[in-house]
Amino acid sequence: MQTGVETERQGTLGGERPNVLWILCDQMRAQATSIYGDSNVSTPEIDRLAKEGVRFVGAVSGTPWCTPFRGALLTGQYPHQSGVLGNYYPLPAEAKTIAHQFRDHGYRTCWIGKWHLAGRGTDAAELPPELRRDSRRFVPPERRGGFEHWFAYENNNKPYDCWVHTHESASGEAYRLSGYETDSLTDLAIDWIEKQTRGQDGNEKPFFAALSVQPPHSPYDLPPGAQGARTPDSIRFRPNVPGVDWVREQAARELVGYYAAIERLDWNVGRIRRALERLGIDKKTYIVFFSDHGDMHGSHGQFRKSCPWEEAVRIPFIIGGPPDMSGAASIADDPLNHVDIAPTTLGLCGIPKPNWMVGSDYSGNATGVKPATPPPDSAYLSLVVPSGVRDGLDRPFRGIVTRDGWKYVALERQPWLLFRLTDDPYEQVNLAHVRRYHPFREPLHRRLAQWIEETGDRFALE
Incomplete structure (x- = not known):
């Protein structure tokens, strides 16, 4: 925990309490960006965010699997501590999260997009058939991790058929987003930020918001405008993808959509940054960009996630946003893990890490404030329970x-x-x-x- 003086310096941008926006995507490995040297993809907006801020090249997904990562992300606790051991293990209703800590310190909070922390209980069996799918399940307010504003769904693997519930709906009403998921969720995020900034509700609080998009997660559907822009024959494989026909055929076919989804996300990162500039809050808003885990795409003959190789565990993690981050480290080699993201985010705003979070605060890499205690020498990896999916570790x-x-x-x-x-x-x-x-x-x-x-x-x- 920082000292009082350090907290005061760390918790302001230009004398004001900063806003924070998480941009969280699903299944994007760190290597799949042009700043990491992948010639298959172009990510100018993500690259610019990294060059102007700090890129954590040592960042990993300690549990490279959707739900346990998200449980660790929000609680700052390892999966075996939070109880979110694997997919469909719910975040306990009584669990304290980063949203509670931000709200206790006067912040407005919002979650937009994929949640995947409601579990699968008896409630699903009692729903009508059309609502049993995770994409249509209603997550009640007490299971939303303390976020007061809500435009979200439990889980979905159809980027052109995305349904969200809102904090204004008291029961199971949902509405279908138009177009491609990443675009529409970004629209929601920009609209929400605009309303907070203009004080339409009479409240001038700073905000902490999370934009959580499913792409580039499978099924690797092409986003708008990507048809014909890339073909399987054009894919350049990583050296550890074996020369086995079926492995390379599957990897090439899926990587076409995967890279296209990443480029579409990159475009939306640019949209968000331009919106912050238009609203005049870019100088006091941190953007934290990261993924929940990677995707093997044929490396070592493996596909998807829940395994410990680099393509699954190495994630992008960037803190940027404000045009002047002169104290930033540019590149940090700290072994940042999923449990460290919440303490680090709080640290950007000068909010102390609560005693129930076990992770480390790496915000000093972005603010120039040295930590009071040295960070760990390593990051802890775990798969507590087998994933149970076809391409998962058994x-x-x-x-x-x-x-x-x-x-x-x-x-x-x-x-x-x-x-x-x-x-x-x-x-x-x-x-x-x-x-x-x-x-x-x-x-x-x-x-x-x-x-x-x-x-x-x-x-x-x-």
């Missing part, structure tokens, strides 16, 4: 990614993966079972055991 794991470039992952009672990422960024040489590398594996194994103990996790490492 057993739990625990692991760490260190600041100095090591990754170590273990199955129950079994070392599994050991990579030196600085020399082997594509993870093509597994050193876990090579005796010559035992002197490197053993301290990493002990550090992993320490993480398990310190976080109160239960895992049969030995």
Whole structure:
């Protein structure tokens, strides 16, 4: 926790309390941006946000799976602590979240888009057939994590058939968005921000809002205007995609839509920034851009997520927005994890991390304020329960990614993966079972055991 002086410096932009907007997308790996050197995609707006702010190249999704990541994101607790172990494990109604902390400090809060934290209970069986789908399920106010304004859906995999409920509907009424999901949700976000800025409700509070879009998540449908812009034959594969026909055929086919969705999201990031400028609040609004996890797309012959390879766990994480971030670090190598996002966001506004959050505050990389305590040397990885989906991992794991470039992952009672990422960024040489590398594996194994103990996790490492 910062000292009082540091909090005061950290919590203002131009003498005013800053706004914060999360832009959260689903299944976008960090490598799928032009700033990371991917020649398949062009992301000028995301790149500009990173160049003007700070890009966390060490950021990971500690649990690369939708719902447990989101539980950790909001509570600042690991999945085994929050109770959100896997998909369809609900966020407990009594759980404290970042929204509660912002509201306690005088902020207006809003969630827009995908939620995926309501779980699957008996209520779904009692709904009419057309409302049983997650895309139409009503999330009652007490299950919205403390967000007071709400334009959201539980889960959906149809970007041209997106339905949202609002905080103004008392029961199951929803309305269908027109057009492509990312565009329409961005419209909602801009409209909400405009109303807050112009004080249409007579309230001049600063805001914390989350824009949560499903694309580029599968089914990789093409966004408007993307038809014919890219073909499977034009895709350049990562070096760790094996030369197996069916793997490359599937990866190429899906990557066409994946990259197009990312470019459409990038365009909408630009729309948001221009709106903030038009409203005159760009100088006092932080934009925090990130993803819940990545997507394998054929690397190591794997698809989707819930596994510990770089394409699944390495996520984009950027803090930008204000045109003058002279104190920003530009590039930060801190091993930022899902539990760190809430404390870091609060830190941007000078709001102390509550005692129920276990993550670290990395906001100093954006503000120039040094942390009172040194950050961890590594990030903790976990899959608490098997994912249960066709392309998911069928057993739990625990692991760490260190600041100095090591990754170590273990199955129950079994070392599994050991990579030196600085020399082997594509993870093509597994050193876990090579005796010559035992002197490197053993301290990493002990550090992993320490993480398990310190976080109160239960895992049969030995």
